[in-house]
Structure formats: structure tokens, C-alpha cells
Amino acid sequence: MSAPSLAPFINKRPWLQRWMKPLANWYCNTAGYRQLGLRADDLLPEENNVVQTALKRLPPQEAYNRVFRLRRAIQLSMTHQLLPKEEWTKQEEDTPYLTTIITDIESEMAEREDLEAMVITKRQKNANLGKSH
Amino acid sequence: MFSRSTACRGAQRAARLQAARQSQRRGLASPASGSFQYEAGEAKGVKFASRDFAGPTTTLALVAKAGTRFQPLPGLTEGLSNFAFRGTERRSTLRIVRESELLGAALTSYHSRENLVLEAKFLRDDLPYFVELLGEVASKTKYLPYVYSEEVLPLIDFAHKKFLSSVTDMATNSAHSLAFHRGLGTPTASASQTPYTKYLDAQTIEYYSKIAYAKPNFALVANGADHGDFSKWVNEFFDDVPAQPIEQSSVGAEQTKYVGGEERIAHDGGNAMVIAFPGSSSFTGKFYKPEIAVLGSLLGGQSAVKWSPGFTILGNAATPGVKVKTTSAIYSDAGLLYTTITGSATGVRDTAKAAVEAIKKIAAGEISSEQISKAKAAAKFKELEHGQDVRAGLELTGNGLIHNTQAYQIDEVAKKIDGVSEEAVKSAAKQLLENRASVSAVGDLFVLPFAEEIGLKV
Numbered sequence: 001m002s003a004p005s006l007a008p009f010i011n012k013r014p015w016l017q018r019w020m021k022p023l024a025n026w027y028c029n030t031a032g033y034r035q036l037g038l039r040a041d042d043l044l045p046e047e048n049n050v051v052q053t054a055l056k057r058l059p060p061q062e063a064y065n066r067v068f069r070l071r072r073a074i075q076l077s078m079t080h081q082l083l084p085k086e087e088w089t090k091q092e093e094d095t096p097y098l099t100t101i102i103t104d105i106e107s108e109m110a111e112r113e114d115l116e117a118m119v120i121t122k123r124q125k126n127a128n129l130g131k132s133h
Numbered sequence: 134m135f136s137r138s139t140a141c142r143g144a145q146r147a148a149r150l151q152a153a154r155q156s157q158r159r160g161l162a163s164p165a166s167g168s169f170q171y172e173a174g175e176a177k178g179v180k181f182a183s184r185d186f187a188g189p190t191t192t193l194a195l196v197a198k199a200g201t202r203f204q205p206l207p208g209l210t211e212g213l214s215n216f217a218f219r220g221t222e223r224r225s226t227l228r229i230v231r232e233s234e235l236l237g238a239a240l241t242s243y244h245s246r247e248n249l250v251l252e253a254k255f256l257r258d259d260l261p262y263f264v265e266l267l268g269e270v271a272s273k274t275k276y277l278p279y280v281y282s283e284e285v286l287p288l289i290d291f292a293h294k295k296f297l298s299s300v301t302d303m304a305t306n307s308a309h310s311l312a313f314h315r316g317l318g319t320p321t322a323s324a325s326q327t328p329y330t331k332y333l334d335a336q337t338i339e340y341y342s343k344i345a346y347a348k349p350n351f352a353l354v355a356n357g358a359d360h361g362d363f364s365k366w367v368n369e370f371f372d373d374v375p376a377q378p379i380e381q382s383s384v385g386a387e388q389t390k391y392v393g394g395e396e397r398i399a400h401d402g403g404n405a406m407v408i409a410f411p412g413s414s415s416f417t418g419k420f421y422k423p424e425i426a427v428l429g430s431l432l433g434g435q436s437a438v439k440w441s442p443g444f445t446i447l448g449n450a451a452t453p454g455v456k457v458k459t460t461s462a463i464y465s466d467a468g469l470l471y472t473t474i475t476g477s478a479t480g481v482r483d484t485a486k487a488a489v490e491a492i493k494k495i496a497a498g499e500i501s502s503e504q505i506s507k508a509k510a511a512a513k514f515k516e517l518e519h520g521q522d523v524r525a526g527l528e529l530t531g532n533g534l535i536h537n538t539q540a541y542q543i544d545e546v547a548k549k550i551d552g553v554s555e556e557a558v559k560s561a562a563k564q565l566l567e568n569r570a571s572v573s574a575v576g577d578l579f580v581l582p583f584a585e586e587i588g589l590k591v
Contacts, residue, residue, distance in 0.1 A: 056283075
């Protein structure tokens with residue numbers, strides 16, 4: 001689900017991060033989803049197994065809030081309105097609540113793939129035992 | 134047809150071998166036998182016991198004092214048991230499964246009234262891996278809400294459904310709760326959905342795990358491991374387990390009291406009746422009465438020999454087609470001697486009557502000494518066989534370690550049974566009738582008798 005991103009590269013270099021941060025904030029505010037009361041993770045495409053599983057794992061309150069935000073945003077979009085300014089999503093509220101679960105699931109899947117593709121070798125001791133017989 | 138000479142030669146050879154082996158062979162219950170003896174020890178506050186049983190495999194168990202008797206909220210034991218071997222901070226569920234499969238091991242977890250047992254069976258060489266795994270399960274399991282709802286909850290629900298559909302389980306659990314009320318009387322599976330809809334969630338289970346898997350509350354028992362190696366690995370891998378329980382739970386800690394009574398439950402899935410009397414505690418406990426075990430095998434019900442009803446009194450008295458079984462259930466500080474009768478409603482009714490009459494007969498002394506000696510032999514055999522059955526030995530030993538820091542020594546139990554006198558059995562039977570019985574009838578209540586009708590005091 002993840003697209004190639006420069007974020008890790010930038011985050012590793014504090015000077016670069018300090019320089020990019022205002023730019024990033026400006027971009028997020030201009031993107032327009034915060035004005036509809038959404039969070040960045042609400043915009044992730046959910047039509048795939050990984051995100052579907054992640055959605056199932058959300059705690060009930062989180063899942064409810066997410067649906068509420070989505071419905072409110074659709075309503076606003078249909079009526080061509082924005083939320084009043086005090087209800088816009090604030091920067092500190094815009095947390096990656098779903099991404100953390102998605103990375104967990106992706107690493108689980110990767111682990112499964114790895115285990116499936118594993119090549120098994122005998123332990124040295126047992127292998128030697130086999131030869132002597 | 135065998136020619137005579139061949140048969141003779143075989144017999145001669147067998148006799149010769151027998152004579153040659155005689156000197157090396159040890160009687161199972163003889164004092165010289167060390168095979169059943171567990172060697173106990175302690176490493177950084179973790180109690181453990183092991184015996185070096187010759188053979189290529191090892192059975193390792195973590196026995197925690199977290200059976201249904203000790204659970205502060207209903208269902209916690211089951212929750213904890215089903216969370217065992219799920220993902221930990223270092224390994225995922227899948228990795229644990231795959232790795233132990235590669236090593237050819239078997240992992241199980243189960244619980245009884247007093248204990249929660251996490252068990253691993255594996256090849257001898259892999260001891261360090263599995264000691265580490267048990268240490269990890271005890272201290273680092275991640276109790277995640279979605280694992281609870283996706284994997285643990287369905288299993289608890291299945292156990293609940295299975296419990297409801299089995300008349301024998303219902304009758305046995307009902308007899309226990311009549312006899313002991315709370316504590317030992319708590320049913321081993323959820324009798325209704327309330328426990329897991331109302332009390333249970335991942336957080337509560339995690340909190341309880343910090344009580345159940347605290348150093349004073351569990352013991353490690355290994356069967357078929359070298360004591361030195363075992364103590365080394367236990368020393369190494371159990372550092373992260375809490376030294377003291379997060380909260381001193383007093384649930385189930387008080388001395389069990391026997392109450393008794395009668396319960397009747399309507400059920401259309403069969404008929405079962407359990408007639409229970411106060412019994413003997415485990416050998417490691419304070420109220421050990423070996424005559425109860427002898428009385429149990431004298432009443433019996435199940436034949437040890439094919440094509441014969443056996444010598445047991447109930448085996449002979451039972452209506453054909455009815456299954457009878459007498460069990461002497463032993464717990465750390467109390468016990469229950471109970472007869473389970475299952476079958477058709479009328480058969481169960483008649484057999485229940487016969488069972489009470491049999492006990493009265495024993496109490497009156499109308500029993501031959503031959504039968505008592507048969508019962509003693511059977512009880513001794515059962516005990517020793519039980520000792521060879523690795524699983525039972527592990528749990529009993531762990532239980533003994535947690536409660537009295539004493540391992541369950543089968544040899545001594547067998548000796549105690551040998552020393553039971555005829556009078557002791559008769560007076561034990563008399564005492565049963567003087568006490569209140571616990572009688573539970575599940576099934577067709579129109580036919581199944583009340584306790585009073587079969588001559589019992591409740």
C-alpha cells in the first residue's frame with residue numbers, strides 16, 4: 001500500500017528535517033483534508049486485504065470515530081462546504097493511527113513469506129550422526 | 134502348529150533371560166527404584182523439578198497456580214490458557230508454531246481446577262529452546278485486543294458449547310460446586326456466556342498473567358531432562374518473570390470446606406448422575422487418606438479385564454448398558470470421591486440405587502477381604518500407572534511444588550496404599566454415609582431419582 005517516500009531519508013537528517021517541516025505542514029494544510037475534519041490515515045485506499053485487516057483490528061472507539069469523520073467529510077463535500085475553522089483537524093490530532101497497524105500486518109505477511117520460502121538444513125551434529133550410520 | 138521342541142526352546146530361552154535379568158531389574162514400587170523420583174530445586178526463585186527418564190524425548194511443563202479455583206474473575210483461566218504460545222514481544226504466533234514444528238515438538242496448554250499447564254514435548258536436545266520459549270510465554274506474551282477477539286474468544290465459546298452439550302461434564306461440575314461452593318467448586322468451563330461477555334478482555338487477562346506467572350505461583354517440571362542442564366537453563370531464561378505477583382490475590386487461598394447438597398438440571402442430551410462424597414487430598418496435601426483410593430477402586434465400575442464385568446462392586450451391580458465410573462479426585466487441600474453414572478434414564482436410576490447400597494454394604498462390613506485386596510492391588514496399579522503417565526505426574530508434581538514445595542512421589546503413595554487395612558476401608562465407607570453427600574442429576578428429571586429416594590443424606 002505504501003508508495004515510495006522520501007520521508008525516512010529526510011527524518012534521518014535533523015537539519016534537513018528542520019528545513020522541510022514547515023514545507024510539509026504547509027502542504028498538508030493546503031491538501032484540504034484537514035478542513036473537512038479528516039486525518040491523513042483516513043485517506044488511505046482501503047480496498048485491499050492489508051488495510052481491511054487493519055480496520056478490523058482498530059479499537060471500537062477508533063473505528064467509530066473514523067466512520068464519523070468519513071461521513072461528515074462526505075456530507076461536507078456534497079454540500080460544498082468546509083467545517084468552521086475551530087473544528088479543522090489540528091496538526092497534533094493528525095496521528096498515524098492506522099499506519100502503525102498496517103506496518104505490523106505487512107511485517108507479519110513478510111514473515112509468513114519468509115518462513116514459506118525457508119530452506120531447511122540439518123543441524124551439523126545430526127547431519128554427522130546420519131553419515132556415520 | 135508349533136513343534137514341541139521349538140516351543141520348549143523358546144520357553145527355555147525366556148526363562149534363562151528372565152533369570153539373567155532378575156538381578157538388574159528393579160520393581161517399580163520398590164524403595165530402590167529411583168525412576169519415579171523427581172529431583173527438586175530452585176533457581177533465582179523459580180521452583181523446578183525434573184527426573185532423568187531414559188528416552189529420546191522430554192516433556193516440559195510450566196504448572197501455574199491459576200486454575201479455575203484461583204481465578205479472581207470468571208473465565209480468566211481459560212483466557213490465559215488460550216493466550217499461551219500466542220505472539221510475544223520477540224516472536225509472532227506463526228514463528229513459534231513454525232519453529233516448534235521444525236523441531237518436531239508439540240505444544241499444548243490446558244487447565245484443571247487448580248492448575249494451568251503449559252506443556253511442550255520435544256526431542257531431548259532441544260531443551261534450551263523450549264525452556265526459553267516457556268520463559269518468553271510467561272513474561273513477554275502480548276495480550277492484544279484483536280488476538281483476543283479473533284483467536285481466543287472463539288475457543289472459549291467452543292469450550293462453553295461443548296460443556297453445555299455434555300451431561301457428564303455438567304453433572305461433574307455441578308457436584309463439585311455443590312461440594313465446595315466457591316474455589317474448587319468453580320466450573321472448569323464457562324457455564325454461561327456471562328464470563329466472557331461481562332468480565333473478560335485482553336487487558337484483564339494481561340493483568341492476571343502478572344499474578345499467575347509470578348515466581349512464587351508457578352513451577353517448572355521436566356520429564357526426561359538432566360537435572361544439571363535443566364537448572365542451568367531455568368536459571369538463564371526466567372529473569373523477566375515478575376518476582377512477586379502484581380497483587381496478592383486471596384481468591385481460592387482459604388482452606389476448602391465441604392458442604393454438600395443436591396442439584397437437578399433438566400437436559401435433553403442424555404442422562405448423568407454424579408454421587409459425590411468428601412474424599413482425600415493429594416499426597417502432597419494435609420488430608421491424605423489412602424483408604425479413599427482403595428474404596429474408590431473397590432466401588433469402581435469400569436472393568437480392567439476384557440469380556441468381564443470385573444471384580445468391582447458397581448461393575449457387577451450396574452444395569453447393562455450403563456456406564457459407571459468411580460473417581461477419587463485429589464486436590465491440594467481437599468478431595469472428592471465421586472461415582473459418575475451415565476446411560477438411559479431408568480438404567481441410571483437403578484444403578485444409582487445400587488451404588489448407595491454397595492457403600493452401605495461396605496460400611497456394614499459385608500465385604501470379603503479378597504475383594505479388598507483386589508481393590509488395593511488395583512488402586513496401587515492405577516497410582517503407579519498414573520505416575521508413568523507423564524502428563525498426570527507433571528501436573529501433580531508442579532502442584533505439590535507450588536503449594537508445599539514438595540514433589541509428588543509416586544513410590545511413597547504406592548507404599549501408603551499397600552498399608553491400608555480392611556478396617557480403614559470400612560470405616561471410611563461409614564464416614565461417607567454420615568456426611569452430607571453431593572448429588573447431581575442431569576437429564577430426564579421425571580425418571581432420575583432424588584438423593585433421598587436412593588437413601589442418601591443431603
